[in-house]
Amino acid sequence: MEKKQVSEVQIEQLFKFMRQKYVRYYDVQIELVDHFASAIEAMWEKSPTMTFEQGIDNVYVEFPITGFNDLINEKTVILNKKILSYAWKEMKLYLQFPKIMLTLLLTTLLYLLFSNVQQPMIYVYIIWLITFLGSTYLITQLRNIGSKKQQFLVLNTLLGFQSISLFICTVPPPPQGLDNLSFWSTIGLSILTVFMMIFCIGHYKVARSIFEEWKTQYPQFV
Template sequence: MQLTAEQIKYVSDYIESKDINWYELQVELTDHMVSSMEEIWEKDPELTFHQVKKYAENKFTGDSSFKSIEKKRKKVLRKEYNSEQWKMIAAYLKFPKIISGILLLALTFKISLYFEEPRKCVAVLFLFLLFAAIPMLYTYLKSRKIDGNRFLEIEMINPIPIIFGGFINLGLSLGNVFKEEIDEYPLVLFLFCCLWALAVLCLITGIQLQNKTIKRIKKQYQLS
């Protein structure tokens, strides 16, 4: 026995009322619950809509509750996102892309040596990345809601941890700790340049992955 459009809307609103704010999860959980209700109703047509809904609800408890499913999905998406980004970074470390990376690293290191206090150059390099990440932050804030809907996948590519954490924050923090060593030992300076180059790759791949995710979501859900 199939649910009517009005009944499906009721189920969708019910799931949203359970603090499930992500559109793709709302759609997925609504489909699962509607399918479950239709199976129950098929077996016992004498049940009322609310009785069927109650029986279906019992399947979404404990580890299978709506919030538990959301938590698991976040974990899976975060793992997939990190894996995809590291694959993209690895691609830049292979021929022929690695040539441009080596040239950038060599140029950065050579320029740093001209500074009387190379640590200042290191600080400028990492601070530059903070400003370079602003467009990524703008795109994220602009796309947090698409046609009034929020998406968990977009939330998982939140650039704020990249901007204020990760290799950028690590570079600034370590640069402050080892500022004397940076000025005194070229090898230490070179290692910081390597860390900066890795941070650049994280930023570039983060932007690419962000654009790819937003484009795919718009296409999948036919959003503007």
């Protein structure tokens, strides 16, 4: 006897079921749909009269009581850790030879700029803002390319760490005010600005490599 298989209409039903259970990301749905379909087909081998809907219920009870939420949350945490650890790795390169030369040069140039202009804090804030907005724009572009037809969890987490750059943008001016900065404040702000620039470059590079990986996995959505 031929093996009973889940039909195309039933696959659509499974996608609908996932959406009803608040799984809105396609990259999570796709794996769960195949899991449900495979499990239901295996059940049909033992109980051919079981309905498709009963099959869904039987598979669903095997998942934790919180449904698919834990799965999505845990995947988000894993992806965030991956992005952060790759971004730190990228940043560490700027503290090692030869990239450290660029870091030192940039810090010196910023120090010279901040110590030779009137109202240096305004320049500091402008550079921070340009760095933050520039990298956010670039990463958002990547995310948008992939999210035209479907939502992907892996792309949705790309922007997660821009909050670190945003946090730097909210650093208040030193007590001396906007006009004059002490020697140590100027050094500190130059280092912080370079740190932010390197972090944004690292974050963008990681986002880019995750996006490239996504493109090879889901070429139909590019």
